[in-house]
Amino acid sequence: MVHIAVIGAGDCSERAAQLAYETGRLIGSRNAVLVCGGLGGVMEHAARGAKDAGGLTVGILPGVSKAEANPYIDIALPTGMSHARNVLVVRAADGVIAIEGAYGTLSEIAIALKLGKPVVGLNTWNLTPDIIQASGPADALEKLFKVMSKVI
Numbered sequence: 001m002v003h004i005a006v007i008g009a010g011d012c013s014e015r016a017a018q019l020a021y022e023t024g025r026l027i028g029s030r031n032a033v034l035v036c037g038g039l040g041g042v043m044e045h046a047a048r049g050a051k052d053a054g055g056l057t058v059g060i061l062p063g064v065s066k067a068e069a070n071p072y073i074d075i076a077l078p079t080g081m082s083h084a085r086n087v088l089v090v091r092a093a094d095g096v097i098a099i100e101g102a103y104g105t106l107s108e109i110a111i112a113l114k115l116g117k118p119v120v121g122l123n124t125w126n127l128t129p130d131i132i133q134a135s136g137p138a139d140a141l142e143k144l145f146k147v148m149s150k151v152i
Contacts, residue, residue: 001031001032001033002030002032002033002094002095002145002148003032003033003035003058003092003093003094004027004032004033004034004035004093004094004095004096004097004144005034005035005036005089005090005092005093005095005096005097005108005112006020006023006024006027006034006035006036006042006043006046006096006097006099007036007037007042007043007086007089007090007096007097007098007099007101007104007105007108007109008020008041008042008043008046008098008099008100008101008105008124009041009042009100009101009102009104009105010037010039010040010041010042010043010104011040011041012041012042012045012099012100013100015100015123016041016042016045016099016100016123017041017042017045018045019099019100019122019123019136019137020041020042020043020045020046020049020099021045021046021048021049022049022136022137022138023046023049023097023099023122023137023140023141024045024046024047024048024049024050024051024052024053024055024057025049025050025052025053025137026049026053026137026138026141027046027049027050027053027055027141028049028050028051028052028053028054028055028056029053029054029055030141030145031055032055033055033056033057033058034046034047034050034055034056034057034058035057035058035060035089035092035093036057036058036059036060036073036089037059037060037061037062037085037086037089038058038059038060038061038068038069038070038073038076038077039059039061039062039068039069039070040070042099042100042101043059043070044070044072046099047059047070047072047073048070048072050072051072051074056074056075057072057073057074057075058073058074058075058077058092059073059075059076059077060077060079060085060088060089060092061076061077061078061079061085062079062080062081062082062083062085063078063079063080063082064078064079064080065078066078083104083107086104086107086108086111087111089108090108090111090112090115090117091111091115093112093117094117094148095117095118095119095120095144095145095147095148096108096109096112096117096118096119096120096144097119097120097121097122097134097140097141097144098119098120098121098122098124098125098131099121099122099123099124100122100123100124101124101125105124105125106125109121109124109125109131113128113130113131118132118144118147118148119131119132120132120133120134120140120143120144120147121133121134121140122134122136122137122140132144132147
């Protein structure tokens with residue numbers, strides 16, 4: 001089963017929330033597992049979209065309690081690692097979709113690229129051609145699955 005990480009800010013814009021929800025819905029509809037940081041913002045909207053499509057969601061949490069997970073997380077994994085859990089989010093995924101975001105998102109993008117994981121961006125950091133830019137959620141999933149088919 002393919003695991004896709006959706007990364008982005010815990011406090012996001014309405015546009016990012018819409019992109020995250022639709023991205024999560026498409027991931028769920030493809031029977032892929034959505035992996036995220038398990039909290040609010042982009043993570044919560046993506047998880048809600050995946051759940052609405054019947055998908056499975058995994059939240060890799062920064063704290064020590066499963067209770068901190070948003071209500072759309074099926075499997076909550078508390079790490080007690082704070083931001084260091086970003087490595088685990090990316091490591092658990094076959095590919096990454098970054099939606100907007102700030103420095104935490106940038107750290108996850110950098111880790112993914114360092115690990116050789118494909119990264120597709122929606123209105124996010126565009127620092128290198130290795131971050132594949134997409135025009136919307138459907139385009140992001142198409143591009144990610146195309147690249148992953150060459151890697152997996």
